[in-house]
Amino acid sequence: xxxxxxxxxxxxxxxxxxxxxxxxxxxLLPRLNSEPKxxxxxxxxxxFQHVINNLERTFFIRIxxxxxxxxxxYYSSYKKTEPMVSQLIDSIxxxxxxxHSRIAAVHLIRESRNQIIHIPLGFASAxxxxxxxRSGLQRYVAFLPEIW
Amino acid sequence: MATMNExxxxxxxxxxxQQLLTNLxxxxxxxxxxxxxxxxxxxxxxxxxxxxxxxxQAMLIQEDAIKMILDPIDWDPVKKEALVxxxxxxxxxxxxxxxFGLNDWRIYWVNPQILPVxxxxxxxxxxxxxxxxxxxxxxxxKQNAVSL
Numbered sequence: 001x002x003x004x005x006x007x008x009x010x011x012x013x014x015x016x017x018x019x020x021x022x023x024x025x026x027x028l029l030p031r032l033n034s035e036p037k038x039x040x041x042x043x044x045x046x047x048f049q050h051v052i053n054n055l056e057r058t059f060f061i062r063i064x065x066x067x068x069x070x071x072x073x074y075y076s077s078y079k080k081t082e083p084m085v086s087q088l089i090d091s092i093x094x095x096x097x098x099x100h101s102r103i104a105a106v107h108l109i110r111e112s113r114n115q116i117i118h119i120p121l122g123f124a125s126a127x128x129x130x131x132x133x134r135s136g137l138q139r140y141v142a143f144l145p146e147i148w
Numbered sequence: 149m150a151t152m153n154e155x156x157x158x159x160x161x162x163x164x165x166q167q168l169l170t171n172l173x174x175x176x177x178x179x180x181x182x183x184x185x186x187x188x189x190x191x192x193x194x195x196x197x198x199x200x201x202x203x204x205q206a207m208l209i210q211e212d213a214i215k216m217i218l219d220p221i222d223w224d225p226v227k228k229e230a231l232v233x234x235x236x237x238x239x240x241x242x243x244x245x246x247x248f249g250l251n252d253w254r255i256y257w258v259n260p261q262i263l264p265v266x267x268x269x270x271x272x273x274x275x276x277x278x279x280x281x282x283x284x285x286x287x288x289x290k291q292n293a294v295s296l
Binding site for chain 2: 008
């Protein structure tokens with residue numbers, strides 16, 4: 001049976017992977033700039049700078065996917081339908097008797113995720129902060145039963 | 149001399165990890181016995197170096213309105229080293245990381261928003277995890293967790 005604490009750990013591990021990636025890239029970039037011949041496959045050091053710049057957005061999508069996986073796992077334990085994620089958030093929030101503020105916070109995170117996916121870089125207005133997203137998603141998950 | 153097969157070896161290593169955690173939780177419970185804390189153990193899944201999953205236990209601690217979880221992260225059966233994180237719930241902010249090595253638990257990292265490093269008179273060596281230091285951590289958490 002799935003445990004809520006496993007999902008808490010999985011959501012947090014996405015943020016930890018983001019930190020590990022950022023540290024690794026920041027460590028690597030100066031070396032690539034000084035020794036670009038070490039690069040293979042036609043890559044330039046510049047692409048690594050883009051990776052760093054977009055890293056938080058990339059992991060924002062991943063952390064939301066992990067959260068959505070948690071919701072779908074819980075929802076499938078009592079219903080067989082597959083609603084859109086926005087309906088899923090409302091439905092589980094209502095069933096779990098969550099304060100409206102928790103549900104609204106998660107909808108804001110979902111809208112930011114949507115902007116990252118659908119709006120080209122430079123046009124999206126979403127403020128992407130993985131740490132605060134993790135906090136908002138975890139607070140929502142904390143309302144689910146411990147096992148289902 | 150009889151040798152263990154892989155399955156026996158894995159069971160032996162998992163039971164080592166579980167025993168190490170049980171010992172830590174027993175110590176922590178004795179360290180906080182004088183506080184008004186509620187404590188209970190919850191199951192979580194641990195993936196064992198890609199070679200299987202097992203249930204291990206995390207420890208929930210609640211004092212007044214502050215909830216925390218001692219969350220087992222990793223275990224190296226060869227070096228006999230382990231990591232356990234202390235998270236603040238429900239948002240799962242990192243509070244501290246504890247490291248087991250050379251037969252002792254040490255405080256490997258503390259979130260500086262909770263406690264200034266000087267609280268532990270930190271030297272180049274990690275600080276031992278003991279009754280005094282754990283209670284100092286909990287006091288810091290109670291004071292500062294809300295602002296995290």
